[in-house]
Amino acid sequence: MLDAIFGRLTWDSIILVQAVEEPNINTLITASAAAMMPVGGVMIVALLTWMKWWKPLFEWLTSVDHKKIGTMYIIFAVIMLFRGVVEGMLMRANQAVGLNGGFLSSDHFNQLFTTHGTNMIFFVAMPFLFGLINIVVPLQIGARDVAFPRLNQISLGLTAAGGFLFMISLMVGEFSTGGWTGYPSFTGRLVNPGVGPDYYILAIAISGIGSTLTGVNFSVTIYKLRTAGMSFMRMPLFTWTALCTSILLIFAMPPLTACCAMLGLDRFLGFHFFTNDMGGNLMNFINLFWMFGHPEVYILVLPAFGVMSEIASTYSGKRLYGYTSIVAATMCIAVLSFTVWLHHFFTMGQSATVNAAFGVATMLIAIPTGVKIYDWLATLWGGRIRFTAPMIYLCGFFVLFTIGGLSGVILASPTLDYQLHNSQFLVAHFHNVIIPGVLFGILAGIHIWFPKIYGFRLMEGLSRITAFLWAIGFILAFMPLYQTGLMGMTRRTVAYEDPALVPWMIVSGVGSLILGLAFLSILVTILVSVLNRKKLMVPFGDPWDGRTLEWWTPAPTPEWNFAVLPKVECRDAFADAKEKGTAYQPIEKYDDIEMPSNTYYGFIIMIMASGLGFGLVWHMWWLAILSLLGAITTAITYAFLPQKHNVIPAAEVREIDEAWRRAAREGRGITRDDEGNQANQGLACPDNIK
Amino acid sequence: MSFSIRKSLHPGLNLGEEHGDDHLEAETSVFGFWVFMMSDLVTFGMFFAVFATTMPLACCPGPKELFDLGSVAWQTGFLLASSLTSGMAILTLKQEHATRSASTKKLIFWLLLTVLLGCGFLYREISDFIAMAAAGGPPTRSGYLSALWSLVGLHGLHVTSGLIWCLVIVAGILVRGVDMRWKLTLLRWAVFWHFLDVVWIAIFSFVFLGGLL
Numbered sequence: 001m002l003d004a005i006f007g008r009l010t011w012d013s014i015i016l017v018q019a020v021e022e023p024n025i026n027t028l029i030t031a032s033a034a035a036m037m038p039v040g041g042v043m044i045v046a047l048l049t050w051m052k053w054w055k056p057l058f059e060w061l062t063s064v065d066h067k068k069i070g071t072m073y074i075i076f077a078v079i080m081l082f083r084g085v086v087e088g089m090l091m092r093a094n095q096a097v098g099l100n101g102g103f104l105s106s107d108h109f110n111q112l113f114t115t116h117g118t119n120m121i122f123f124v125a126m127p128f129l130f131g132l133i134n135i136v137v138p139l140q141i142g143a144r145d146v147a148f149p150r151l152n153q154i155s156l157g158l159t160a161a162g163g164f165l166f167m168i169s170l171m172v173g174e175f176s177t178g179g180w181t182g183y184p185s186f187t188g189r190l191v192n193p194g195v196g197p198d199y200y201i202l203a204i205a206i207s208g209i210g211s212t213l214t215g216v217n218f219s220v221t222i223y224k225l226r227t228a229g230m231s232f233m234r235m236p237l238f239t240w241t242a243l244c245t246s247i248l249l250i251f252a253m254p255p256l257t258a259c260c261a262m263l264g265l266d267r268f269l270g271f272h273f274f275t276n277d278m279g280g281n282l283m284n285f286i287n288l289f290w291m292f293g294h295p296e297v298y299i300l301v302l303p304a305f306g307v308m309s310e311i312a313s314t315y316s317g318k319r320l321y322g323y324t325s326i327v328a329a330t331m332c333i334a335v336l337s338f339t340v341w342l343h344h345f346f347t348m349g350q351s352a353t354v355n356a357a358f359g360v361a362t363m364l365i366a367i368p369t370g371v372k373i374y375d376w377l378a379t380l381w382g383g384r385i386r387f388t389a390p391m392i393y394l395c396g397f398f399v400l401f402t403i404g405g406l407s408g409v410i411l412a413s414p415t416l417d418y419q420l421h422n423s424q425f426l427v428a429h430f431h432n433v434i435i436p437g438v439l440f441g442i443l444a445g446i447h448i449w450f451p452k453i454y455g456f457r458l459m460e461g462l463s464r465i466t467a468f469l470w471a472i473g474f475i476l477a478f479m480p481l482y483q484t485g486l487m488g489m490t491r492r493t494v495a496y497e498d499p500a501l502v503p504w505m506i507v508s509g510v511g512s513l514i515l516g517l518a519f520l521s522i523l524v525t526i527l528v529s530v531l532n533r534k535k536l537m538v539p540f541g542d543p544w545d546g547r548t549l550e551w552w553t554p555a556p557t558p559e560w561n562f563a564v565l566p567k568v569e570c571r572d573a574f575a576d577a578k579e580k581g582t583a584y585q586p587i588e589k590y591d592d593i594e595m596p597s598n599t600y601y602g603f604i605i606m607i608m609a610s611g612l613g614f615g616l617v618w619h620m621w622w623l624a625i626l627s628l629l630g631a632i633t634t635a636i637t638y639a640f641l642p643q644k645h646n647v648i649p650a651a652e653v654r655e656i657d658e659a660w661r662r663a664a665r666e667g668r669g670i671t672r673d674d675e676g677n678q679a680n681q682g683l684a685c686p687d688n689i690k
Numbered sequence: 691m692s693f694s695i696r697k698s699l700h701p702g703l704n705l706g707e708e709h710g711d712d713h714l715e716a717e718t719s720v721f722g723f724w725v726f727m728m729s730d731l732v733t734f735g736m737f738f739a740v741f742a743t744t745m746p747l748a749c750c751p752g753p754k755e756l757f758d759l760g761s762v763a764w765q766t767g768f769l770l771a772s773s774l775t776s777g778m779a780i781l782t783l784k785q786e787h788a789t790r791s792a793s794t795k796k797l798i799f800w801l802l803l804t805v806l807l808g809c810g811f812l813y814r815e816i817s818d819f820i821a822m823a824a825a826g827g828p829p830t831r832s833g834y835l836s837a838l839w840s841l842v843g844l845h846g847l848h849v850t851s852g853l854i855w856c857l858v859i860v861a862g863i864l865v866r867g868v869d870m871r872w873k874l875t876l877l878r879w880a881v882f883w884h885f886l887d888v889v890w891i892a893i894f895s896f897v898f899l900g901g902l903l
Contacts (some may be wrong), residue, residue: 112833148722212729213793215724215729219725220718220721220722220725223721224718224721249733250725250728250729251728251729253729254729254733254735254736255732258740260739261840267827271836272830272831272832272835273833273837273840278831279745279834280833282746284740284743291736341890381897445708518865665768
């Protein structure tokens with residue numbers, strides 16, 4: 001009877017119980033991490049009750065506003081980043097003292113690198129980018145919302161459900177030890193019958209479906225909801241990169257869903273897709289996984305390139321140099337990204353000819369990427385550069401990302417890869433493209449667009465410190481790994497025997513401490529900025545002398561984004577309007593605005609998907625079936641419920657919009673000299689220096 | 691959104707200008723569904739690719755012992771006929787509901803006929819699966835059989851959800867009449883249903899005919 005209810009979940013599966021029964025350093029570390037969740041949960045409940053925030057919380061959770069959904073993605077990503085950074089620090093600490101064995105057991109270490117990788121890719125980088133895309137793209141193309149607002153909420157719900165499964169594995173059971181790539185047969189039923197790989201499969205498959213839907217939603221938004229006159233070649237670069245990422249999501253997520261489904265069938269029903277016997281072929285998994293995995297790299301980095309493009313032009317006060325070539329380069333990268341997946345396993349038995357073809361294809365990607373770097377450099381040339389936080393990220397990106405890209409070209413050569421694969425050199429390489437590429441782009445993006453949504457800037461000084469901490473921490477933590485990789489140290493090593501590695505490992509450990517500080521610095525920046533928000537207000541909405549449509553609204557941006565949808569006649573339409581002095585002219589006619597009203601759809605789907613995943617992992621079949629039926633019933637019910645809309649009367653829109661325009665016409669703008677101080681109210685006036 | 695009325699708003703059968711706003715609203719919604727279908731097509735492509743890499747093992751029954759081409763022909767007939775009737779349903783929607791006056795009965799007749807034919811397909815498919823398992827070819831027997839069952843099964847799962855979806859639409863039309871929402875849902879369902887036809891033709895050719903060659 002109990003088996004039917006709890007499946008294979010037993011009292012001993014709970015990590016805290018394990019720590020009491022068998023206290024040692026490994027169980028204590030996991031137990032303290034596990035304990036943070038109930039403790040944190042109680043604290044959050046207490047805070048919500050104390051501040052009477054329950055009602056606002058549910059207004060957020062049920063909101064279909066793209067800005068709120070974007071914010072929730074980013075909050076989710078920050079929480080997960082915390083876990084990821086702590087795991088990274090633990091691994092670095094273990095390796096710093098890892099000569100002849102560190103303080104972690106190998107099994108614990110294996111779980112750590114698996115969760116660290118899975119987490120950073122699926123639950124940090126992707127939600128961060130989806131958050132930014134959600135917030136920025138509708139504003140940049142002059143739309144009121146995304147094409148399918150409810151679907152957007154469902155995508156968020158599915159991502160959160162994946163995150164839930166991932167986090168609950170910390171408290172109940174264990175996570176996979178097979179690395180973020182989860183190759184069978186190691187993750188197969190025969191070798192690893194436990195719950196770990198099931199958690200892994202379900203967490204990434206569920207969030208992966210959410211990502212596919214996000215891709216559909218954003219490609220349709222960008223294709224169909226552009227405002228009048230916004231032709232493709234007038235779109236801001238961030239929107240272009242978001243479009244490429246969406247297209248990649250549409251085509252690259254299905255292989256992941258497929259290989260997760262097949263591995264799941266192997267594990268749950270005893271199929272033979274990837275088993276060693278009976279005609280199974282594990283290379284199929286590896287091919288499918290990397291058919292997703294390589295485009296995934298560009299899913300992550302392209303939007304970051306988009307942010308870099310915006311920084312280069314905005315913070316040097318110039319049009320972007322070589323717009324057309326950057327667009328073409330972005331598209332080239334998107335297409336090429338599907339032709340290189342095999343370079344992730346050069347050593348796994350293909351012929352030399354096949355390896356050579358994929359090696360050449362991989363090196364080709366360096367060309368469009370190089371085009372972009374030179375375009376951004378040329379944009380800065382002769383510009384009025386302000387060395388603010390985003391520019392620090394951009395400069396760090398120029399130097400560090402280029403190094404990372406070049407080490408990628410080294411790895412792209414099959415002959416060299418035979419030597420370097422599976423070594424710390426590889427670890428150094430991908431951190432070197434993901435931190436200075438993706439993470440710098442995300443953090444810079446948050447700094448730039450934060451005032452747009454919340455109405456106040458982040459503290460400039462603190463943001464600069466954060467930027468430097470990330471750059472220095474990154475250099476110390478990961479540059480030594482190139483060296484240790486060349487010295488022969490393999491990746492995912494819990495212990496080593498060569499004393500010559502110790503100094504490098506210690507430097508790397510110190511670097512990870514700085515990265516920990518850098519993470520704290522993000523939180524401090526946000527906290528201090530919130531406390532000082534009165535001084536940082538930018539009600540006019542244009543704190544950085546922006547060039548594209550998103551700056552053409554007050555800050556915080558009203559729910560409906562644009563009182564009247566703007567008409568676009570050229571690239572950088574807002575910069576053009578400011579130059580002509582027509583940016584804040586009164587508008588004759590306002591119409592009623594219809595916005596979709598809140599719904600519980602996504603929230604319910606999140607709970608059902610979490611239940612389905614948890615039920616499957618623990619073989620609690622009743623829970624899985626109930627959740628699945630619940631999800632289907634929800635979908636059918638919502639198909640019958642009337643779709644409600646809030647109508648915002650034209651008079652109300654007029655009142656708010658006219659007040660903003662009048663104040664902007666009468667207000668005194670600031671030049672770029674005052675960008676970082678209190679005088680910056682978000683109204684720009686031209687610089688005297690040309 | 692651009693409100694100029696163009697000739698073709700989304701790929702496939704458009705509602706036409708007589709449907710006014712519904713016609714325009716369909717643009718985003720149906721286009722979005724086409725995009726989703728592209729993604730789904732890649733999923734099928736992956737299952738096809740894995741199937742293509744597997745070989746029947748000597749130990750277990752192969753295509754010759756397992757496939758009943760007669761039954762597969764019946765399935766193909768059912769599914770293609772259901773595609774025709776679903777096409778009739780959409781034509782009824784396009785031609786006769788422009789003025790919101792024509793009979794809903796005809797539309798529902800075609801939809802229910804489609805469901806019936808779809809059920810015929812599923813019945814034959816499930817019988818075939820049962821027969822295959824009885825003949826010593828369950829999916830747990832070999833990699834080839836795993837790939838075969840999952841590819842055909844994935845299609846069958848899609849057909850099942852398409853049928854449920856169609857019944858929901860029929861219920862919706864009975865409750866609320868043919869309003870804009872159900873029109874758009876019908877258009878998307880039609881894309882889905884034709885898509886399953888296309889996938890089936892590939893399965894029929896590569897899996898069944900190819901297996902017996």
